[in-house]
Amino acid sequence: xVPVTYYMFISAALIALGVYGxxxxxxxxxxxxxxxxxxxxxxxxxxxLTTYGLYPRVGPPDLSGHVMAMFIIGVAxxxxxxxxxxxxxxxxxxxxxxxxxxxxxRG
Amino acid sequence: MMxxxxxxxxxxxxxxxxxxxxxxxxxxxxxxxxxxDVSPHIAIAALLAMLVYSTAGVAxxxxxxxxxxxxxxxxxYLFTVVFSTVGLLIAIASFERVSGKVNSEAFYSLLVLSVxxxxxxxxxxxxxxxxxxxxxxxxxxxxxxxLRKTPLASEAAMKYFVVSTLSTGLLIYALSIIYGIxxxxxxxxxxxxLSFMGQSARDMLSVGFIFLLAGLGFxxxxxxxxxxxxxxxxxAPPMVAALLAAxxxxxxxxxxxxxxxxxxxAFSALNWTQIMAFLALITMxxxxxxxxxxxxxxxxxxxxxxxxxxxxxxxxTFVADPRLSIFAxxxxxxxxxxxxxxxxxxxxxxxxxxxxxxxxxxxAYNGLGRRMPLTAFSLTMLxxxxxxxxxxxGFWSKVFLFWAAISGEMAWLAVAMAVNSAFSVGYYGWIIxxxxxxxxxxxxxGVKEPMAPLIAILILAALTVIVGIFYPQFYDLMVKAAxxxxxxxx
Numbered sequence: 001x002v003p004v005t006y007y008m009f010i011s012a013a014l015i016a017l018g019v020y021g022x023x024x025x026x027x028x029x030x031x032x033x034x035x036x037x038x039x040x041x042x043x044x045x046x047x048x049l050t051t052y053g054l055y056p057r058v059g060p061p062d063l064s065g066h067v068m069a070m071f072i073i074g075v076a077x078x079x080x081x082x083x084x085x086x087x088x089x090x091x092x093x094x095x096x097x098x099x100x101x102x103x104x105x106r107g
Numbered sequence: 108m109m110x111x112x113x114x115x116x117x118x119x120x121x122x123x124x125x126x127x128x129x130x131x132x133x134x135x136x137x138x139x140x141x142x143x144d145v146s147p148h149i150a151i152a153a154l155l156a157m158l159v160y161s162t163a164g165v166a167x168x169x170x171x172x173x174x175x176x177x178x179x180x181x182x183x184y185l186f187t188v189v190f191s192t193v194g195l196l197i198a199i200a201s202f203e204r205v206s207g208k209v210n211s212e213a214f215y216s217l218l219v220l221s222v223x224x225x226x227x228x229x230x231x232x233x234x235x236x237x238x239x240x241x242x243x244x245x246x247x248x249x250x251x252x253x254l255r256k257t258p259l260a261s262e263a264a265m266k267y268f269v270v271s272t273l274s275t276g277l278l279i280y281a282l283s284i285i286y287g288i289x290x291x292x293x294x295x296x297x298x299x300x301l302s303f304m305g306q307s308a309r310d311m312l313s314v315g316f317i318f319l320l321a322g323l324g325f326x327x328x329x330x331x332x333x334x335x336x337x338x339x340x341x342x343a344p345p346m347v348a349a350l351l352a353a354x355x356x357x358x359x360x361x362x363x364x365x366x367x368x369x370x371x372x373a374f375s376a377l378n379w380t381q382i383m384a385f386l387a388l389i390t391m392x393x394x395x396x397x398x399x400x401x402x403x404x405x406x407x408x409x410x411x412x413x414x415x416x417x418x419x420x421x422x423x424t425f426v427a428d429p430r431l432s433i434f435a436x437x438x439x440x441x442x443x444x445x446x447x448x449x450x451x452x453x454x455x456x457x458x459x460x461x462x463x464x465x466x467x468x469x470x471a472y473n474g475l476g477r478r479m480p481l482t483a484f485s486l487t488m489l490x491x492x493x494x495x496x497x498x499x500x501g502f503w504s505k506v507f508l509f510w511a512a513i514s515g516e517m518a519w520l521a522v523a524m525a526v527n528s529a530f531s532v533g534y535y536g537w538i539i540x541x542x543x544x545x546x547x548x549x550x551x552x553g554v555k556e557p558m559a560p561l562i563a564i565l566i567l568a569a570l571t572v573i574v575g576i577f578y579p580q581f582y583d584l585m586v587k588a589a590x591x592x593x594x595x596x597x
Contacts, residue, residue: 055290064286068279068286068292071235086253086265092256092261
């Protein structure tokens with residue numbers, strides 16, 4: 001069996017990757033993908049921890065982590081839908097989705 | 108199952124969200140213009156019903172207690188009162204502007220859905236529900252910010268979207284760690300299980316706490332996470348900025364109080380008091396200093412809202428201390444309550460001025476006292492309340508927060524708060540001076556004051572006086588609400 005900490009390390013690496021992508025990429029669509037990576041990092045964490053548990057537990061297994069992962073998938077879909085709609089709206093007004101060029105609000 | 112659905116707040120939440128979902132379909136399946144004309148009335152009725160219902164809850168007329176994933180208590184009802192009041196007044200204020208227009212159904216349905224999401228945050232006692240509800244209130248607001256098809260609004264919506272989704276991502280990561288340590292999603296159960304766990308679990312929990320602080324810090328506008336606030340509040344239409352500033356931020360604080368403030372005694376690996384006191388100090392100082400330098404009124408209000416988040420954190424500093432927790436939490440709640448009144452009023456006044464004079468620059472406020480006398484007068488009251496001038500509500504909550512800092516033996520924090528508060532009088536007073544002393548740049552002629560925003564602003568300005576005069580009664584309510592956080596959750 002792979003120890004649960006391995007999953008947690010991969011999940012932490014994924015979240016670092018997502019945050020890095022979010023701050024370094026200029027394309028709005030790539031930023032959306034980075035956000036998906038962050039949410040999936042949390043998913044991986046939840047499923048691994050529900051299945052193996054970080055500390056020994058008593059009683060029947062608790063499955064709410066799996067339920068949470070399902071909810072996150074749904075929420076990620078909703079956020080991606082709104083995000084892509086925003087990308088269209090931004091593109092219509094600025095003719096670009098490069099976030100470095102979209103900077104009228106300053107101060 | 109069925110009787111759980113019928114227990115107090117659940118039917119109200121279900122009906123309101125149903126109404127929010129039905130309104131946009133009305134326009135599609137009915138005669139032309141019917142949907143756009145009726146949707147504002149439906150939204151106002153739904154929000155008014157929620158306000159009446161939750162007021163009954165605060166008065167103790169509804170049965171309380173815990174049902175799975177929700178703790179039905181005065182704290183939840185108090186948050187609902189705040190959210191539905193702000194939502195209702197925004198719905199009224201934007202009546203002339205939005206109703207009958209193309210996006211009218213979308214605006215009102217998103218407004219109602221967002222307020223319902225915030226309400227669920229206020230009641231929730233389950234980490235999963237907190238995550239879902241935070242998303243439920245923030246997703247409609249992304250669309251609301253982008254409602255006007257102007258470059259500024261699109262840019263604001265994009266920035267808000269990126270930061271807010273990042274914050275939900277960090278929040279769910281924090282919740283996954285907390286769940287992984289304790290194996291339960293029920294917040295009171297988490298506290299109970301943590302008390303049986305060893306040091307390694309507590310150390311692990313501090314990782315979760317840092318992610319939690321980052322995730323909710325974006326929503327609450329705490330300083331290292333505040334950079335999106337001025338852009339989003341400034342680019343958004345002012346009535347949507349009122350929703351974000353006065354209700355959205357309080358929903359962030361509601362999640363923080365339900366989760367972090369409740370679990371504060373368990374975060375023993377970190378020094379909760381030191382961290383919060385430091386964050387409070389930098390948040391209020393940064394907000395006030397930056398507000399002084401702004402040329403746009405809405406941007407100035409955005410920075411002042413950061414400063415007010417800092418004042419609320421002063422109270423939350425002491426929730427880990429069992430002797431002080433209820434008193435400090437009540438002071439924070441009282442300031443949040445007042446903040447909702449003052450900030451939604453100021454943003455709606457900015458909306459009224461934008462309607463009348465078509466500008467949000469501070470120069471548009473020159474001579475406003477003669478051009479829009481009632482708006483200028485109400486805005487003066489609201490700004491004085493924000494600055495914390497004695498008979499008004501903002502003063503009393505600051506006094507309680509000051510007192511909490513003194514009783515927590517952190518005199519430096521109390522002094523910092525007093526200095527900041529005095530400093531903030533500068534930029535609020537500067538706007539008031541512009542309104543009454545300075546001459547307008549354009550030839551001064553009276554402008555017809557937009558009726559709908561004016562009603563909302565006058566109500567809010569009256570509330571600053573009423574809450575200020577009857578402060579012992581309101582403070583009493585806050586103490587009851589704060590106590591209910593610790594009692595109804597088993």
